[in-house]
Amino acid sequence: xxxNSPKQKNKSYSNIGFNTPVPEHPSLNEVYEDTPFSEAFWxxxxxxxxxxxxxxxxxxxxxxxxxxxxxxxxxxxxxxxLYQSYxxxxxxxxxxxIADCFNRPIxxxxxxxxxxxERVTDxxxxxxxxTGDKVKTINLGSYNYLGFAxxxxxxxxxxxxxxxxxxVSAASAAQECxxxxxxxxLESLLAEFLGTEDAIAFGMGFATNAxxxxxxxxxxxxxxxxxLNHTSLVLGSRLSGAVIKVxxxxxxxxxxxxxxxxxVSGQPRTHRPWRxxxxxxxxxxxxxxxxxxxxxxxxxKKKYKAFLYLDEAHSIGAMGSRGRGVVDYxxxxxxxxxxxxxxxxxxFAAAGGYIAGKKELIDHIRIASHAQTYAVSMSxxxxxxxxxxxxxxxxxxxxxxxxxxxxxxAWNTHYFRQRLTKMGFIVYGHPHSPVVPALLYSPSxxxxxxxxxxxxxxxxxxxxxxxxxxxxxxxxxxxxASHTKEMLDEVLKHAEEVGDLLNMRxxxxxxxxxxxxxxx
Amino acid sequence: xxxPVNRDDIAxxxxxxxxxxxxxxxxxxxxxxxxxxxxxTVLWLVCFRKPRPIAKKLTEKxxxxxxxxxxxxxLVPPVDTNHPALNVRVLDGIVGKTIEIDxxxxxxxxxxxxxxxxxxxxxxxxxxxAVQKYxxxxxxxxxxxxxxxxxxxxxxxxxxxxxxxEGIIYSYGFSTIASIIPxxxxxxxxxxxxxxxxxxxxxxxEASRSTVKWFRHNDINDLERLLAEQDKHDKKNPKKAxxxxxxxxxxxxxxxxxxxxxxxxxxxLKYKYKYRIFMDESVSFGTIGQTGRGVTEYHNVDRQKIDxxxxxxxxxxxxxxxxxxxxxxxIDHQRLSAQGYCFSASLPPLLAAAAIEALNIMDEENxxxxxxxxxxxxRLHKKLLDIKGYRVLGEDISPLKHLSLANSLNTIGRLxxxxxxxxxxxxxxxxxxxxxxxxxxxxxxxRLILNVEMTDEELEFLCTVLQEALVKVTA
Numbered sequence: 005x006x007x008n009s010p011k012q013k014n015k016s017y018s019n020i021g022f023n024t025p026v027p028e029h030p031s032l033n034e035v036y037e038d039t040p041f042s043e044a045f046w047x048x049x050x051x052x053x054x055x056x057x058x059x060x061x062x063x064x065x066x067x068x069x070x071x072x073x074x075x076x077x078x079x080x081x082x083x084x085x086l087y088q089s090y091x092x093x094x095x096x097x098x099x100x101x102i103a104d105c106f107n108r109p110i111x112x113x114x115x116x117x118x119x120x121x122e123r124v125t126d127x128x129x130x131x132x133x134x135t136g137d138k139v140k141t142i143n144l145g146s147y148n149y150l151g152f153a154x155x156x157x158x159x160x161x162x163x164x165x166x167x168x169x170x171x172v173s174a175a176s177a178a179q180e181c182x183x184x185x186x187x188x189x190l191e192s193l194l195a196e197f198l199g200t201e202d203a204i205a206f207g208m209g210f211a212t213n214a215x216x217x218x219x220x221x222x223x224x225x226x227x228x229x230x231x232l233n234h235t236s237l238v239l240g241s242r243l244s245g246a247v248i249k250v251x252x253x254x255x256x257x258x259x260x261x262x263x264x265x266x267x268v269s270g271q272p273r274t275h276r277p278w279r280x281x282x283x284x285x286x287x288x289x290x291x292x293x294x295x296x297x298x299x300x301x302x303x304x305k306k307k308y309k310a311f312l313y314l315d316e317a318h319s320i321g322a323m324g325s326r327g328r329g330v331v332d333y334x335x336x337x338x339x340x341x342x343x344x345x346x347x348x349x350x351x352f353a354a355a356g357g358y359i360a361g362k363k364e365l366i367d368h369i370r371i372a373s374h375a376q377t378y379a380v381s382m383s384x385x386x387x388x389x390x391x392x393x394x395x396x397x398x399x400x401x402x403x404x405x406x407x408x409x410x411x412x413x414a415w416n417t418h419y420f421r422q423r424l425t426k427m428g429f430i431v432y433g434h435p436h437s438p439v440v441p442a443l444l445y446s447p448s449x450x451x452x453x454x455x456x457x458x459x460x461x462x463x464x465x466x467x468x469x470x471x472x473x474x475x476x477x478x479x480x481x482x483x484x485a486s487h488t489k490e491m492l493d494e495v496l497k498h499a500e501e502v503g504d505l506l507n508m509r510x511x512x513x514x515x516x517x518x519x520x521x522x523x524x
Numbered sequence: 525x526x527x528p529v530n531r532d533d534i535a536x537x538x539x540x541x542x543x544x545x546x547x548x549x550x551x552x553x554x555x556x557x558x559x560x561x562x563x564x565t566v567l568w569l570v571c572f573r574k575p576r577p578i579a580k581k582l583t584e585k586x587x588x589x590x591x592x593x594x595x596x597x598x599l600v601p602p603v604d605t606n607h608p609a610l611n612v613r614v615l616d617g618i619v620g621k622t623i624e625i626d627x628x629x630x631x632x633x634x635x636x637x638x639x640x641x642x643x644x645x646x647x648x649x650x651x652x653x654a655v656q657k658y659x660x661x662x663x664x665x666x667x668x669x670x671x672x673x674x675x676x677x678x679x680x681x682x683x684x685x686x687x688x689x690e691g692i693i694y695s696y697g698f699s700t701i702a703s704i705i706p707x708x709x710x711x712x713x714x715x716x717x718x719x720x721x722x723x724x725x726x727x728x729x730e731a732s733r734s735t736v737k738w739f740r741h742n743d744i745n746d747l748e749r750l751l752a753e754q755d756k757h758d759k760k761n762p763k764k765a766x767x768x769x770x771x772x773x774x775x776x777x778x779x780x781x782x783x784x785x786x787x788x789x790x791x792x793l794k795y796k797y798k799y800r801i802f803m804d805e806s807v808s809f810g811t812i813g814q815t816g817r818g819v820t821e822y823h824n825v826d827r828q829k830i831d832x833x834x835x836x837x838x839x840x841x842x843x844x845x846x847x848x849x850x851x852x853x854x855i856d857h858q859r860l861s862a863q864g865y866c867f868s869a870s871l872p873p874l875l876a877a878a879a880i881e882a883l884n885i886m887d888e889e890n891x892x893x894x895x896x897x898x899x900x901x902x903r904l905h906k907k908l909l910d911i912k913g914y915r916v917l918g919e920d921i922s923p924l925k926h927l928s929l930a931n932s933l934n935t936i937g938r939l940x941x942x943x944x945x946x947x948x949x950x951x952x953x954x955x956x957x958x959x960x961x962x963x964x965x966x967x968x969x970x971r972l973i974l975n976v977e978m979t980d981e982e983l984e985f986l987c988t989v990l991q992e993a994l995v996k997v998t999a
Contacts, residue, residue: 114663146663155659171618171643176635180954208696210868235867349869353661368600371609379698380838389660
């Protein structure tokens with residue numbers, strides 16, 4: 005795991021790190037503790053045992069000694085099998101054992117608390133039945149950073165009015181007959197909020213990346229993308245046809261080396277100069293909880309004349325003293341970032357994505373974007389939700405709801421992270437990011453932590469391979485402005501219990517302490 | 525000239541030569557081998573080895589110069605401010621049978637509102653109830669507390685509507701088919717694709733990185749020819765052929781042309797050449813067939829023979845999103861490997877509620893919606909043909925038709941003029957918009973869409989306006 009050591013500077017090609025602009029408030033360093041040897045050992049052993057059992061069960065299934073669960077092919081024999089059996093080995097033998105931890109259906113607003121539909125399984129997670137009961141839990145799994153997921157209040161009233169006056173959909177593409185006055189209003193409000201010249205909104209965050217990166221870069225261009233970038237960015241880069249090179253996560257020295265090497269050597273084989281170079285980063289990385297190093301990136305981009313694409317899916321609304329994302333957090337100039345992208349699903353509790361930047365950029369996207377030409381435009385009630393939230397966030401008054409929520413989230417983040425770290429958990433990520441991953445390492449602990457917390461009334465998200473590296477399974481807490489101090493205290497107490505049960509609190513940097521001793 | 529060569533010299537030479545040969549016999553064996561090896565090496569070096577160029581290493585100074593000299597293109601190319609995408613009509617209010625632009629109403633023949641569900645009161649009420657129960661956003665992907673019970677209900681209803689085992693919903697129509705195809709078809713597989721498919725399907729085909737074989741639009745003979753070629757190729761290497769999956773990607777009713785695919789013959793060929801059929805019924809769902817169940821109902825084909833039917837909730841259903849239905853064996857795979865499903869937030873509950881209510885209305889026994897729609901389409905088709913001067917593309921029962929002018933007259937400029945003229949007379953129509961990198965760019969055309977609630981007088985009015993426009997534009 006990457007270590008945070010300033011001593012690595014002997015390999016720098018330029019003076020990055022020595023003269024970088026210092027933001028107004030000090031950025032606290034991210035700390036990634038080394039994996040304890042014992043954990044790595046037990047995790048690998050865990051996987052070996054799972055593999056042996058999996059191989060053995062597959063043998064039994066092929067010999068028809070064990071009944072094959074799950075469905076079978078409809079077509080007569082002679083067709084090439086639809087799935088290779090080795091491709092779904094992991095699904096059948098590892099994922100299926102812990103499938104009850106994922107895809108849990110809910111029956112209420114995904115707010116600070118959540119109503120889960122209780123389900124039971126008779127055949128070891130191959131099929132589920134609902135008992136009809138609901139389990140009330142504290143919700144640490146939904147991306148509801150600012151707590152705007154509500155079914156009552158002024159915003160919900162606005163949404164209901166907009167359904168009555170504009171219907172649920174326009175049923176036409178934006179370039180044909182699908183542009184409504186609300187869309188224009190949303191775009192101008194968004195540009196005002198972010199401080200850019202213009203903005204454009206789409207109906208799905210994933211599609212915003214996948215359908216618009218091909219309009220910006222094409223054959224003959226170079227894309228430098230961070231190791232941990234989201235699937236939508238990877239898909240968009242692949243569909244564009246440009247050459248993609250990956251640099252180590254947040255490693256500016258590696259990025260600079262790649263920039264220098266690739267500008268000098270040019271396009272592969274023909275060695276023609278590149279048409280454009282695009283650096284793609286995210287604001288907050290959802291699995292690590294880390295922030296991108298924006299001041300250094302901007303300096304690099306200016307030095308080498310590259311373009312910067314910043315995906316603020318998780319950071320818009322959640323980071324920054326005014327809620328305007330990592331650009332606001334690092335106090336950088338928003339005109340330095342060429343393309344600002346974000347989604348409305350997380351902090352705005354709606355659905356959709358946006359791109360903001362200079363007017364020429366947005367005009368080009370209006371003409372050339374796949375989504376504007378072929379896909380149906382955003383649904384009016386969803387647009388209304390985003391407009392209402394934007395109005396609240398633009399309001400600078402400290403007494404009003406927008407600022408209160410931003411401050412509450414910042415306080416929650418600080419409080420929760422401090423106490424969790426002091427209790428001895430190994431926590432990754434930046435101290436100010438509302439995404440808090442605590443390491444679990446082995447797949448069995450992933451399942452156990454999830455189920456034990458559910459028994460105690462807390463809904464968490466635990467992830468393992470392939471979303472994370474093989475050895476680094478983790479639980480990811482998503483904090484929200486709708487969590488009160490009491491809720492967080494309850495979660496921490498339960499986490500302490502379960503952490504002891506699973507022997508998780510093994511941090512060497514912060515030796516474990518009981519809950520009551522970690523008061524701030 | 526030296527002394528004349530005489531017999532003695534020759535004899536001496538012969539003796540020398542003979543003793544040389546004798547000495548060869550006396551040398552150790554390894555020495556001989558070594559000498560032969562050396563001779564062969566010299567021969568090879570002289571005759572066969574090409575001189576390798578010495579790799580140039582650039583100095584730091586040269587590298588810095590290259591870096592300083594390099595200039596990128598501007599991020600975006602210069603933009604034409606007169607491009608139609610920058611001067612779109614901005615609408616207000618409900619985009620239903622009539623729409624309002626700048627305060628003036630006009631009849632709507634442009635949006636995909638086949639069954640006039642946009643603005644329907646029942647659907648709006650259900651959507652409002654969903655907002656009051658669940659809020660607006662679902663705040664998470666399906667795997668992490670984004671699955672709401674209303675999603676499960678919608679999936680079940682869709683599967684029941686088509687009489688399939690399972691359904692799966694996506695939160696965006698474009699991403700549905702674009703995520704489904706790469707989930708099944710990988711680099712080694714073969715896709716037989718119709719040339720006239722929609723752009724979203726083209727993106728799915730591109731993202732899958734499979735081998736693509738395009739056949740001419742709706743030309744079943746061309747498809748058979750490609751299949752026969754592939755079959756011949758397979759027989760040469762049957763072991764490899766047994767690892768290559770084959771898929772046929774078609775649409776039920778083609779959006780770019782308005783015609784229906786020849787499904788029965790394609791299903792026959794499926795069992796002969798052993799490929800799977802993925803059919804996209806975005807336009808034909810809710811418009812074709814006695815009960816709106818699409819092309820399988822129209823052609824009277826057993827639906828279970830189609831491996832996967834994908835469609836959208838954005839056209840006839842009047843909500844947002846997309847879905848796919850099929851057997852559990854096929855559909856379940858997408859829950860872990862379709863990118864647009866796993867890595868994206870789920871559909872907002874109010875849109876799912878709207879879709880469920882729309883399905884309820886479609887399911888009602890004596891609505892007669894679909895027969896009315898097919899009937900009116902037929903009548904409109906005849907009326908359009910009567911105008912004489914327009915080329916009308918599309919089946920007569922299809923509610924989506926493409927109008928274009930005859931041959932050389934057919935330019936975007938003239939079509940734009942017709943659209944503007946119609947707007948001044950109170951009819952909203954639109955030109956079908958395409959991007960230039962379509963695989964098979966269709967001819968410019970006006971895409972006419974029929975709303976089931978249009979009356980006969982309104983259809984007559986449409987034809988009158990089109991007639992007048994035609995006269996003006998060809999004058």
